[in-house]
Amino acid sequence: MASLDKIDAAILARIQDNNRLTSEELGNIVNLSPSACQRRLKRLRAEGVIESEVAIVSPKALGRAITMVVLVSLERERSDIVDRFKTALRTTREVMMGFYVTGDADFMLVVTAKSMEDYEQFTRRFFYENPDIKGFKTMVVMDRVKASFGFPIDPGDPMFGDD
Amino acid sequence: MASLDKIDAAILARIQDNNRLTSEELGNIVNLSPSACQRRLKRLRAEGVIESEVAIVSPKALGRAITMVVLVSLERERSDIVDRFKTALRTTREVMMGFYVTGDADFMLVVTAKSMEDYEQFTRRFFYENPDIKGFKTMVVMDRVKASFGFPIDPGDPMFGDD
DNA sequence: AGTGAAATTTATCTAAC
DNA sequence: GTTAGATAAATTTCACT
Numbered sequence: 064m065a066s067l068d069k070i071d072a073a074i075l076a077r078i079q080d081n082n083r084l085t086s087e088e089l090g091n092i093v094n095l096s097p098s099a100c101q102r103r104l105k106r107l108r109a110e111g112v113i114e115s116e117v118a119i120v121s122p123k124a125l126g127r128a129i130t131m132v133v134l135v136s137l138e139r140e141r142s143d144i145v146d147r148f149k150t151a152l153r154t155t156r157e158v159m160m161g162f163y164v165t166g167d168a169d170f171m172l173v174v175t176a177k178s179m180e181d182y183e184q185f186t187r188r189f190f191y192e193n194p195d196i197k198g199f200k201t202m203v204v205m206d207r208v209k210a211s212f213g214f215p216i217d218p219g220d221p222m223f224g225d226d
Numbered sequence: 227m228a229s230l231d232k233i234d235a236a237i238l239a240r241i242q243d244n245n246r247l248t249s250e251e252l253g254n255i256v257n258l259s260p261s262a263c264q265r266r267l268k269r270l271r272a273e274g275v276i277e278s279e280v281a282i283v284s285p286k287a288l289g290r291a292i293t294m295v296v297l298v299s300l301e302r303e304r305s306d307i308v309d310r311f312k313t314a315l316r317t318t319r320e321v322m323m324g325f326y327v328t329g330d331a332d333f334m335l336v337v338t339a340k341s342m343e344d345y346e347q348f349t350r351r352f353f354y355e356n357p358d359i360k361g362f363k364t365m366v367v368m369d370r371v372k373a374s375f376g377f378p379i380d381p382g383d384p385m386f387g388d389d
Numbered sequence: 390a391g392t393g394a395a396a397t398t399t400a401t402c403t404a405a406c
Numbered sequence: 407g408t409t410a411g412a413t414a415a416a417t418t419t420c421a422c423t
Binding site: 258259261262265389 | 407408409
Binding site for chain 1: 228230238241242243244245246273274275276277278279280281282283284285287288289291293295312315316319320321322323324325326327328329330331333334336338363364365366367368369370371372373374375376377378379385
């Protein structure tokens, strides 16, 4: 993966909160011409430093879409079982996020559903019919207080090379 | 909140995965002129249906930034205590996500740190020094298998009005 | 190398219908 | 909702350090 300099870090810090800034606005912030900014953006996209650029939609706007946090434990932590489950996560639309974790559970999922009945049906399909799964624990989300993938990027951090 | 029609739903379904589509591309997909698309986008942004538009940055690119899933229990679920904690979440850079949940825990957080030492320091500041907090449980993220805020939007769903 | 300035292509906004 | 013209931005080219 490419090494990033302080300017890259400053650009990332900004666009991870708002990717609709123009190159001109971005250039003013990081002291670079708009074209230089764009070249960097293009590079960061091509190298996969920027994984994706998305709109975050309000859950409320989409009906009473409910969200659950689910902790999943597998029967055995064998790599083929873990990999199979990872693939299932990636291909299941209801699963917004899936993190493979250490500790009390093996996976933390964020799952959306239209209703509780909908979610129950999902759990039958996704959990009960899967012999690899030992158990799962559901917590219903009452408020999505903070929802971002923004990292605390500090361009002054020595981990970022000089320009 | 505004009522959405099937075209709005189709637009949201697309841009929640990729917000860099041009209005022309978007228009082709949803059978609308580019300017009509843009008007809708503008409205969806103004109404808060689109909460934000962001770049998702690769954790690997930012050094070995580690991520933790943390389940937090408060001493009491009194509304002023809950609200105070919500505010703390919103203003703390290390906290990527904070969900208020029912069940075994009161909050599920996703927290990032540069290192385990860094995280330990965060827990002292954020948890141990906060008398409102009964306890917390940390799970270290080994793999961010799936990371999105994309909802399974079906424009054909009757919940979306006709155009 | 990577940068900045100008020209071109492309997208977006405004206005009229 | 559309189309057409004005505005603005992204992209490419090129000269420079």
